[in-house]
Amino acid sequence: KRHKFWETQPVGQYKDVGDTSLPEGPIEPPTPLSEVKQEPYNLPSAYEWTTCDMNSEETCEEVYVLLKNNYVEDDENMFRFNYSKEFLRWALRVPGYYQSWHIGVRAKASKKLVAFISGIPARIRVNEDVVKMAEINFLCVHKKLRSKRLAPVMIKEVTRRVHLENIWQAAYTAGVVLPTPITTCQYWHRSLNPKKLIDVGFSRLGARMTMSRTIKLYKLPDSTITPGFRKMELRDVPAVTRLLRNYLNQFVVAPDFDENDVEHWLLPNDNVVDSFLVESPQNHEITDFCSFYTLPSSILGNQNYSTLKAAYSYYNVSTKTPMNQLMNDVLIVAKQKDFDVFNALDVMHNETFLKELKFGPGDGQLHYYLYNYRIRNGLKPSGLGLVLL
Numbered sequence: 008k009r010h011k012f013w014e015t016q017p018v019g020q021y022k023d024v025g026d027t028s029l030p031e032g033p034i035e036p037p038t039p040l041s042e043v044k045q046e047p048y049n050l051p052s053a054y055e056w057t058t059c060d061m062n063s064e065e066t067c068e069e070v071y072v073l074l075k076n077n078y079v080e081d082d083e084n085m086f087r088f089n090y091s092k093e094f095l096r097w098a099l100r101v102p103g104y105y106q107s108w109h110i111g112v113r114a115k116a117s118k119k120l121v122a123f124i125s126g127i128p129a130r131i132r133v134n135e136d137v138v139k140m141a142e143i144n145f146l147c148v149h150k151k152l153r154s155k156r157l158a159p160v161m162i163k164e165v166t167r168r169v170h171l172e173n174i175w176q177a178a179y180t181a182g183v184v185l186p187t188p189i190t191t192c193q194y195w196h197r198s199l200n201p202k203k204l205i206d207v208g209f210s211r212l213g214a215r216m217t218m219s220r221t222i223k224l225y226k227l228p229d230s231t232i233t234p235g236f237r238k239m240e241l242r243d244v245p246a247v248t249r250l251l252r253n254y255l256n257q258f259v260v261a262p263d264f265d266e267n268d269v270e271h272w273l274l275p276n277d278n279v280v281d282s283f284l285v286e287s288p289q290n291h292e293i294t295d296f297c298s299f300y301t302l303p304s305s306i307l308g309n310q311n312y313s314t315l316k317a318a319y320s321y322y323n324v325s326t327k328t329p330m331n332q333l334m335n336d337v338l339i340v341a342k343q344k345d346f347d348v349f350n351a352l353d354v355m356h357n358e359t360f361l362k363e364l365k366f367g368p369g370d371g372q373l374h375y376y377l378y379n380y381r382i383r384n385g386l387k388p389s390g391l392g393l394v395l396l
């Protein structure tokens with residue numbers, strides 16, 4: 008398939024796949040800042056750029072409503088992500104963020120927000136290199152403005168603003184295949200409320216299965232079983248940072264989290280991110296960690312339900328508690344918190360628990376991309392230690 012836009016960008020091109028003569032690392036060198044385009048790219052004349060101040064309740068609401076009505080849907084258009092406002096503030100106002108990277112497009116006449124794209128700064132390690140990158144996310148064009156070729160100019164504009172901060176690499180994911188994924192992940196779902204999932208068409212009743220048999224199959228204990236399993240607290244940040252950095256070292260691509268990052272990304276934040284750890288009752292050592300983020304989806308066209316309450320596996324570390332036992336406790340907590348489903352990608356060591364804990368494969372894939380950074384082909388999802396929101 009021709010990618011008119013992506014064929015012009017410093018990303019792995021299809022023709023390069025398998026060419027082992029190409030060196031790993033940046034594809035293009037940085038441009039002198041004086042040579043970076045100083046003014047914004049041109050939009051079609053009816054539209055104008057706007058910078059979205061996510062501290063403003065009004066602007067945050069506009070971004071929320073745009074995404075709620077126009078962001079990613081599943082392949083059968085039955086569900087649409089419904090990121091909450093507090094989630095968006097968490098995802099975008101990160102340590103060291105640039106408000107100029109929270110980019111909106113307004114219709115000049117109505118001043119309505121009709122498109123959005125965001126970048127946040129992140130330190131990502133690739134093999135032994137720690138690279139300052141932008142994580143690009145929430146690219147959304149209003150349904151009524153699709154195929155006006157707004158996305159390419161929005162991608163160029165966020166790239167230009169990232170370059171102005173002397174950052175030359177980026178990381179992003181997509182459900183579609185573009186030039187060229189660094190790896191492709193399968194997503195998996197663990198039913199927590201099978202009756203609702205079947206009612207809304209997220210799951211189907213298994214062959215030769217009754218509803219009551221299905222409910223029994225997915226039943227979980229009322230409480231967690233691991234001694235010392237508890238919610239993460241601020242005082243745990245140093246220990247969790249050590250545990251997580253050590254664990255992520257084994258993956259080819261992973262965030263280079265410091266304590267400040269861990270405090271932002273992993274400290275429990277109601278209805279946004281939940282995190283737990285195991286503190287050994289004997290010597291009070293923190294031996295294991297697990298976390299998930301809250302991303303509900305709107306259910307499109309169902310009389311009885313409007314929202315699917317979904318938890319998404321985030322970062323999990325097991326050094327003493329078996330991963331399956333740790334993750335089963337996470338499922339128990341998610342069920343206690345009334346989640347309908349627990350989702351995970353087959354990244355890191357997730358594959359071990361996906362099969363054991365009654366996850367079923369989803370019907371889609373999530374592709375990971377790096378911008379202006381080539382890595383040796385053949386990275387498996389199990390070699391990836393980066394979870395994007």
Ligand SMILES: COc1cccc(CC(=N)NC(=O)c2cccnc2OC2CCNCC2)c1
Binds near residue numbers: 182
């Ligand atoms: C259930 O409601 C949905 C609403 C919209 C899309 C999808 C399917 C889908 N595309 N799922 C994922 O991308 C996915 C499945 C498992 C884990 N993480 C995921 O995506 C995350 C990470 C990338 N940005 C979106 C959230 C499902």
